[in-house]
Amino acid sequence: MGKTLVSGIGAVLVLVSSAIAGFGHGDSSHFLISGAHLLEQTVFIIEAGLIIFLFRFAGHFHLSWDRISFGILLGFGISSCEHVATWGFVANASPSGHVRTLFDFVNMATFHVCILIWFYYVLVPSRVKAKSAVPLPENNLAIWNRELERLLQQ
């Protein structure tokens, strides 16, 4: 089910991001440059959409993440959101050269912050808690025995 859903959501995201790119007018007279910017925007919309879907899917089913997977996905999530914003702005708002330079710095700064996040999740060990088995709810023994008998009779 998970694989089918991810494939389905991926296909929907490709269609939606392509449609968004279709509405964009491009920021440069040279088709290669404006095309590359629109492609960046499209790729990061798909990435951000898939990451938010994965988080929602795991949240709905209460699936727990292992530390490294969570850290990697968190870093990619932050990076892709920032890139959607900057490439979306660059590709559709035709900003000045100064603003573009600023966006380059923002992109690189975000990427370095994400690298620090990945370092943290990979290198810093998680706090080891004294783990006790989570107790399941209790009830009285007579009901428990009756339930067990019913199961055995099935």
Next chain:
Amino acid sequence: MTLAFILVLFAAITLILILRIAVSRSLQLSKSNSLSPQIEPIDIDAFRNLIDAAESKYLYRRLPPGEFRRVQRERLRAAAAYIRVAGRNAAVLVTIGQTALTTTDPQTAEAAHQLIDRGLLLRRNATLALLRIYLAMAWPQATLAISPVLNGYERLSSSAMLLGRLQNPAVPVRISVRP
């Protein structure tokens, strides 16, 4: 320009969602030991009665159409409430199962795996059943196929009992109510 602002807004909302999930994950880790009180026992017989097709057919024959639709909607609303509780219980049991996976005892680990599988299946079936119920509320019909939720819940209950028994043989475990 409008498209640029829409994309920036989309990115900001997505970033907030991701950060919220990251924060809620760390909160969940710190309170994972207080999971069992979150489980609400379900009256299985009352639930079975609500989704019984024979009962619905009987009401369909006995009541005038308008009255039947009203009663059936009430029953569907009650069934939806039961299914929501079953789904929530399944989610809590999945978390409990994941915690139990760290055990060194292979039998307990196997029981935990079974509990997780059944919990996930029930959670999926509960979501689908809720969709069917909301559709059926618009057009109440005599039969509604939501018995997989009930059967799944009973299987989940038995898995939870098995895991609870293996983890702590002295404490009985139930997540449903039978008189």
